[in-house]
Amino acid sequence: MRTLSLKLLPVLTCLLFPAKAEAPKLIDGQIVLEAEQSSGGKILTYKSGSLLGVTLDRSCEVNFEKARDACIEWTPETPLPAGWWHGVVESNFKGGYVNRDISIKMMGGLNPSVFVASNYIYVEKGEDQRFEFWIHTTVPSEHIRIDPKGDLWRWNKTWPVSRITLTQASPTELAAKDAIAMELPVADDGEVALPFPLPIGNWFVGGYMRKPGEVEVEGSEGKVILLSLRLDRWRKPRVYSAPFYIRTPLERVTVKTQGLFSSVLLRHKAGRALKDINVEGELAVTVDPERSIIGTLELHGENLKGEAPSFPRVPFGKKNVVLTSWDDGKPSDLRCAQILVKHGYRPTFLLNGNSPALEFMDQLEALGAEIGSHAYSHTALGTLSPEQALEYCTSMRLLLENRLGHPVISFAYPNGYSPSQDEEGDYVLRAVRDAGYWVARTQLTREQTIEDVDEPLLMRSIGLWGSGNKMLNAAWPRFVETDAGVFYLKGHSWQIGKSDAQWEKFEKFVAQFANNPASWYPTNGEFALWLWARNTVALKVEKGDAHATTVKLERPWLHPWLAERCPLTLELPDGVTSVTWKGREIPVTDGRVDLSWVN
Ligand SMILES: [Zn+2]
Known part of the structure; x- marks a missing residue:
């Protein structure tokens, strides 16, 4: 995706405005939040002096000392009443791709929020940037906040907001194209009173949790989806949610576990128009x-x-296994492969439908590397419908098989494994299985033995080249002592760097784990074939x-x-x-x- 680097636009100037003394007011059921009335953020103007908008600055980073105070926030003169609000976010930026990896939150209660990027709708260059949403709150909102999501700064991604308009509204229905966030009270019997049947599509349900529990959702055809919500591994009480896909209008939400939530958060992702995929063949x-x-x-x-x-547990008289795979199919894959192969690795490269590496797959194979799939697009499979998830997995396998002339059995989940439920269970894992893959790597990490790989379609690695180097270094001495251990290094060749010094650093790093006489260095597919043969x-x-x-x-x-x-x-x-x-x-x-x- 092309992104706008605001830093590089020469026509812009930055100004830090003090918050306007006058707070925004609710008049006739509508409140307009102007850029200049915000606290935090940075006001951007064109050189002509006209306003571009307020944008997040680095002060919103998670570790920033005063993160709470520094995010862009508007404080209305009086708290906004609970109920339905229709929101429009406007920007004076004209069209094209910008990253809008931010959420808009109504502060109060569980702070229901909509994520702008995940409800992304492409805007033609020259068109106004605009985003609409619906929010339902159970308690009055004291502030309206824009929060960054994820790693906003490394890529200079941001979006200048010039105005947010919130209008009190009473919808009687909403559509599948609507971005919706709702906070709704949970009755003593666990039932959640929905105002009307909610649109089909990708939803999240959750709330503030102190213990694990279950929630049941049901569509108009009576098919039930049971969602298990777990605490994270630190068992920290906070807001948790579970994703699901509902094929018929959502009519019932029941919290099955007594006292799990007092109010529930429901978030709907508007469907994004997807590119047509045309890959012929079988x-x-x-x-x-x-x-x-x-x-x-x-x-x-x-x-x-x-x-x-x-x-035996490991073939060829070896004691343990070393695996490595590289995602995204970037031009630097070739140099990466040459280094890995030189040191005795058999790397696997996982490609998308638009990867530059499609052009030199034969060279990678000639080196002894394996070509696998990273799905047709890089979209997280759990944010697609079950049918789309399957199509993205199948089409990419087919595209590669057509060009390579042999089966493709290895996969890596784009954006990591993000399970989502439909009425038959986790449709993300099902899509990968039904598309015919034998092995699929997740973003999850663990030190493991061959026996721990009980589901090859949910393979874990030990760490990611770069951020995971410490973990990999720490795991290696334990691995060499482990019978049937699996040492798995994953990476992106584009993260290695551009300078020769960076590539030398990479080579030195991978050389540490290379040519171990007791280790077998297969590709992911060969490893999967071995697991299959042992069982079959x-x-x-x-x-x-x-x-x-x-x-x-x-x-x-x-x-x-x-x-x-x-x-x-x-x-x-x-x-x-x-x-x-x-x-x-x-x-x-x-x-x-x-x-x-x-x-
Ligand atoms: Zn990737």
Whole structure:
């Protein structure tokens, strides 16, 4: 996304206005909050002197000493009465993309807020920037505040607000295109009185919580979605919420856990018009459970007891696994791949539908890297409808398969794994599974062993190159001592930097974990194939005596391109001295054989 860097616009000047003495007033059910009446923020004007608006300055950073006082805030002459408000945010900035990663909050009660960016609607260049929303409050609002969301400053993203108009309103219905935030009281029996059926689409429900609990929501067709709300790992009491998608108008919200909330927050995300995706073709079939593939293994030796070989935890006689994957498909992926490969890694690169790396995927593959998907667009899947989430996962796999001519099985969640519920459960994980991926990496971190990877579609890493370097360094000595440990470094090559010195720093860092003789360095897909083979390949002793054991290996049909890459290491029973596989003698190394289904 192109963003506006206000710092670089030469026609602007910045002025810090003292807050106007005169507070905004509610007149005839309407209050107009002018830029100059705000506290905090920075007033921007064009050189001509005309107002651009008030924008957030660095004083709104979370760690700023007086963050509470410094955010842009308006204090009406008297608190605004509870009830419905229709809001319009205007900017004198003309059109095009700007980041509006901010929320507008009515301060009082649970501070219901709407997020501007997540309700983003593209404005043509030259058009006025304008954002509309609906807010319902249960207690009077003493202030109206603009709060930054996320990492606003690093990218210079901001949006000058010239005016906010709030109008008392009594809607009788709202539409799927409306950005809505509501605070509503919860009755003693847990029921929340909704004013009217609420629009379909992506919602959040939550409230101030001291304990975990459950909330049930129901659409007009009577399908119920049960939402579990948990405290964070520090069990800190604060406002928590759970996302869901409702296909029919929302008619009922019931708090199932006694005393969970006294009032509930409901936030609706307006649907953003999505680009049409036109990727033709069919996804590759990776497995066919209807077709069995059988291979025969003959074990020869002395004093054999008719035992079958077994799968070790890690193939090729290795003790543990090192994985690395890189998101977003930027031009710097190639240099990143060259360095990683030079040090013995087998990196996986995860691309979007508009990634520059689409143009040099063949070079990445030639280096031994794997190409995977980061979804068609970088939108968090949990903010899409279940159908869109599936389409974004499927289309990107198809696009890559069309160009590469072989199956694509690895994925990384854009913006991290953000589960959201529909009436059948978490539709984000379901979309990734239904699109046919075998392994998917989240933004979650943990030190783990192979057994901890119980759901390969929710893989965790140890840390992110850059911010996670300390964590990775601390984990490495523990990892080298761990049997079947999984050391996973994730990153973005665009974060490495532009200067040679930065790349040298990167190379020095990754070299620390490279070429460990006890470690296996597969791509994500090869790792997934190994997990699959260990769980799926059946080993059956057909016949045996003291000198020979015949073992049948059976698995479902696997796409030949994958079968070629599927590790198949077996540990041999005691006494085995030689092995034939599909009629040919193969080498025995340290009591194991490394088989291949293909050749
Ligand atoms: Zn990404």
